[in-house]
Amino acid sequence: MAQTILLCEDEEFVARSYIRKFELEGFVVKHLINGQAVIAELESGQIDLVLLDLMMPIKTGFEVLADIQNSSNEAIKKIPVIVASNLGQNTDIEEAKRLGAVDFIIKSNVSLKEMVAKIKEHLPQ
């Protein structure tokens, strides 16, 4: 069965590019343009991996990570979250990892192939 990726990305062109690539790779992609509904999506039990932007309106990626960490639902804490942002300060990377992100990608610095490789690396087998 196809694995489902939750893409949290507010930039339309970036999101569209990713969705196309991920679908080409055979993933099911669910897309959110802010962090507000992430927890609800995770609680639906259909998400295998989250690709999370940091700078988003309403609720930032950091806040989403904190929400997951503070959640009483143990199952959603096990879903791997890769942060994909164009912020790239060491402080950002450390903060994201401290909040439970399994990896940190600076979007402009990786190719789609590399992005897919990262996703496959962290997806539960």
Next chain:
Amino acid sequence: MATGVELLNHFLESDNFRVAQVFEILADIALVTVTDVNGNIVYVNEYFTKVTQYTESEMLGKNHRILKSGHHSDGIYQNMWATITSGKVWQGEIKNRAKDGSYYWVNSTIAPIFDEQGVIKNYIAVRFLITESKKIEEKLENNAAELKMAVEKLEEREVEYEKIKKITLSILEDLDAEKRAVEKKVIQRTEQIEAERHKLLQVTENMNDGAILINVNKEIIFANNKIYQILGLRRGDELNFDSIKKHFDIKATEKLFNKCLLNKSSHISEVEVKGRIYEMFSHCLGDGSVAGQLEGCFVLISDVTDVKLLERSKSDLVAVASHQLRTPLTAMRGNVEMLIDESFGQLNTQQQELLDDINVSTKRLIGMVNDMLDITKIERGKLEMVRVSVSITDIIKSIITDLSDYAGNYGVSVSVDLPDQLTVYVDESRTRQVMQNIIDNAIKYNKRPGKIEISSHTSENFVEIIVKDYGLGIPLIEQTKIFSRFYRASNIINSGSSGSGLGLYIVRSIVSQLGGSIFFESEEGVGTTFFVTFPIREILSNKTNVLLEG
């Protein structure tokens, strides 16, 4: 005495006197001897035997010369003999030696005695003892000589004393002149210092920074106009340490002064008061002696509000700009990648070429955005480093894997001769960035086909990575500039390759901050070798920020 002898002769000649009577008179006062014409003694009187200690029998038939002391030269005896043999009377003072070796002086008169025909038949000698007077004379002479010597010495001393006196006087005169010159200089210098102090005071009073001097008891010795202005006071208003503390942050101010007064170290702190940002810099004041007795503390307070706000907006701008630029570039990069991969249909050659160009340009733009971000961080001293122990061999091998297609396109082969595990203590991603940049340059500026050799050298504290290419090389006159910002060597600009000219500037800044070093050897047309060192373990005294200046 001569008169005595004359008398004697007279008596003898007159024949009315007996010789025996004369001898009797002389018996107790003179040594009397009579010799034959050859000088052999025929008579000695008793006094003679008493003085010489020779008996009469010992002396008779002997020559008087057995009593010679050796004191006189032969000349005196020859003269004596010549005188008396010529019939004259000889007289002189002679030093003789007695039998026991002791000496005695005599005043000697020797006269010839003639027979009736006027021929010499005997010599008579009458000697009066003068030893005592001679001794006194000698002593007097000695004394006189000593006296003379003493006087001479005294005179010499006097001359010397005069000389010394002269020299001393001239020295004293010189000293006096010097003293006057020094006094004059001191006065001049004091005037100069006073003038300079006045100037300095004017500068300090009117400068745009606040300046305070406090002593070890935290009493204000001096505060300039700006301080009064910042505190909203007028000159003449009371100003003390407490009012300064209260105006600025109490804790920060305390810390600032205590660092200085207790630890004798300079300190900078930034405080924000009523919307203004102040930078406070404290510096110890020594008394100027070698021992360095602490006299107090000097504090400069600068209003850096405008600079700080500008700095903040600049850094905000760069962060926002980089984020904003990266976002559309991400979409471009991804979409071009999918098109080139022919994910949505086959491309003709022209389409392929155009998309390749877009792809390269997009990646260049991304690289430039990254470089700009790094430059901003370097210049603000905010290049972050997370140091861990990693294998540089693994880093280099993975870079070469990533770049293998790229190197293949250039026809460049890379050979690696590194130990399996080569641990360095660095920031992994920054070290990757450094090595990637150097290897990328070695590929880009190589000959086609070309080759690169990567090797290493390990010392006690550092690993040195050596990247040798056989490419274009760097022109000699440009070699000093290659670590400068935006610098690209003339021969590579003409080669048609791309680059921002920021790479090696960033590389050197990173290497410096990691505690390593970088240098190169190059010959145009022959190739370039880069030597990069990385620390093996944590460097305790890390002086990174100093090295960042290009």
